[in-house]
Amino acid sequence: MADTLSMHIEGFDEFDKVDFDKTKVRAGFREAGKIVTGRAQMLLALGKGQEGYPTNRTGALLHAISFRVSRSGFMVRVMPNMPAGAKEYYPAYLHYGVRQGARVTKLAPGQGLGRSNRRARGGRVEALAARKLTGWRIAPRDNYIVDALQDSAQEVKDVLAAALGRALRPK
Structure with a gap:
């Protein structure tokens, strides 16, 4: 909200020194x-x-x-x-x-590979690429x-x- 708008009031330019209340x-x-x-x-x-x-x-x-x-x-x-x-x-x-979709987070239990529930090779890169394609989350x-x-x-x-x-x- 950094937009600023200033206004100029005419008629008070001719004063050298002005005393205001x-x-x-x-x-x-x-x-x-x-x-x-x-x-x-x-x-x-x-x-x-x-x-x-x-x-x-x-x-x-x-x-x-x-x-x-x-x-x-x-x-x-x-x-x-x-x-x-x-x-x-x-x-x-x-x-x-707000640009892009939701952040790439951990996988849900049982969705990944092995005991540590990891993503497949290149899975994070694909998720990040899909996130960038979503456009505005909040326009x-x-x-x-x-x-x-x-x-x-x-x-x-x-x-x-x-x-x-x-x-x-x-x-």
């Missing part, structure tokens, strides 16, 4: 985070596996999407957190996918958070521009 800036970024988070949750809930989004079965991924404003207050990050009780960070598996899914930001980009820009305008202190 950070609380108002943070409030604006919090509002922008709420907008993108809500849109991402909606895309995931209504997508139901269509349009390349993951299927929402238990709602754990849906509830894991949250935002966090940076310490400086000039950035917000929207991402799925690791759901409670999960062993792995599976949103990464959903976005990037990559679309990034619903980037899509949510692109869908609500104008609303986010308006909210941030208004917050930055309120945060400016006259000198």
Whole structure:
């Protein structure tokens, strides 16, 4: 989920030094985070596996999407957190996918040769070759958070521009 998308707000380039009220800036970024988070949750809930989004079965991924404003207050990050009780960070598996089939493991009892239950000569090589031919075990899914930001980009820009305008202190 390394995709990042940055936005540029017009109208604040002509200032040499700007004095901001950070609380108002943070409030604006919090509002922008709420907008993108809500849109991402909606895309995931209504997508139901269509349009390349993951299927929402238990709602754990849906509830894991949250935002966090940076310490400086000039950035917000929207991402799925690791759901409670999960062993792995599976949103990464959903976005990037998992290639090939299951790992080649030990043979079941009685399936191999001799007392030590070994594979026949070249059996492991054949199993590895068959594994590579299976393609995607989990196909990559679309990034619903980037899509949510692109869908609500104008609303986010308006909210941030208004917050930055309120945060400016006259000198």
